């Protein structure tokens with residue numbers, strides 16, 4: 001995944017609730033931003049080692065990249081005959097790669113199905129502030145949450161569930 005940071009003008013909505021104030025000085029929380037005017041591109045995520053369809057070199061200006069991750073609590077075989085209870089994103093371990101270009105926004109819908117037993121969230125190391133989204137995305141079984149952030153840093157970064165840190 002290339003990217004990011006919660007920057008001035010980023011748009012954050014936790015659990016469908018829209019904040020009208022708060023956040024760090026210079027940051028806008030819960031208000032419409034220039035990101036709403038960007039062309040939307042749905043990125044269909046695929047399990048590694050595959051990568052989602054993308055342009056190697058950015059074409060045109062910044063875009064808003066829509067992605068969806070579903071937390072799947074499941075038993076996985078990690079070596080022959082060795083099983084562990086895993087918390088996966090979209091059922092793979094590691095989770096799918098999300099690709100964007102510098103200046104794009106990533107808009108994630110994080111789903112925690114009612115069949116799960118635990119609260120989950122997501123921490124994007126490509127993002128800064130609020131634990132990379134960790135503090136904003138706690139989501140209980142049966143709920144979903146949306147997080148939008150701007151990709152301001154170039155590189156390859158991990159993301160992970162960061163509950164209780």
Ligand SMILES: [Cu+2]
Nearest residue numbers: 087120121161
């Ligand atoms: Cu989790």
